[in-house]
Amino acid sequence: MKKEITKYCIITFGWLAVLYPLWVRIQTLSWSFNFDTLLNNLFPLFGLTAFSLLWLHSIIGVIESWLKNYINVDNFVQVTATIILLCIILHPLLLFMSISFQLGDLFLIYESLYIWLGIIGWILLITYDIGKALKKYDFFVKQWNNILTISTIGFLLTFFHSLYLGSDLQSGPLRIIWIFYGVTAIISTIYTYGIKRFIKQ
Numbered sequence: 001m002k003k004e005i006t007k008y009c010i011i012t013f014g015w016l017a018v019l020y021p022l023w024v025r026i027q028t029l030s031w032s033f034n035f036d037t038l039l040n041n042l043f044p045l046f047g048l049t050a051f052s053l054l055w056l057h058s059i060i061g062v063i064e065s066w067l068k069n070y071i072n073v074d075n076f077v078q079v080t081a082t083i084i085l086l087c088i089i090l091h092p093l094l095l096f097m098s099i100s101f102q103l104g105d106l107f108l109i110y111e112s113l114y115i116w117l118g119i120i121g122w123i124l125l126i127t128y129d130i131g132k133a134l135k136k137y138d139f140f141v142k143q144w145n146n147i148l149t150i151s152t153i154g155f156l157l158t159f160f161h162s163l164y165l166g167s168d169l170q171s172g173p174l175r176i177i178w179i180f181y182g183v184t185a186i187i188s189t190i191y192t193y194g195i196k197r198f199i200k201q
Helices: 002-027 035-067 073-098 103-109 112-133 138-142 144-165 173-200
Strands: none
Touching: 002 035, 002 173, 035 073, 035 144, 035 173, 073 112, 103 112, 112 144, 138 144, 144 173
């Protein structure tokens, strides 16, 4: 019974970690049948979803051995990795569509430093999916830990990108939660790719 309660608490926490940021964002939106408005409303939702799921991945790296007693961690990571891939493709794509692919306009709307952090973070994040697709080759198998490290650095860069450009992350409870996500992700990364590997060796 205690195990079942713990399992449902973990699942509930996971859902809340992803859905709460979306709920905060959706509350601020006004919907219309205008296509540009629809794109502007949707593209941040995919960014929030991707980051929240990536945060869960970073936390899992710390508590994986304990978590496996309650949920199928491998299945969760596999399913959510696909969702993350879709989100990190749709997030910039819908933004580009909203400005008619006039990419130079982005630098007129947002601060260039954080745009570049997003671009570099995106490139580093996508290495995970490229490496995963090519994992049948020995080179990518041998470099898998390095690929995970690179994609995690990309995730951390997107934290600063989102924190400074996300309109709903500039104030209020969601900003506090986002900073919590970022700080705990950094700590988790240091543990998973630093301390934990050192202990294993």
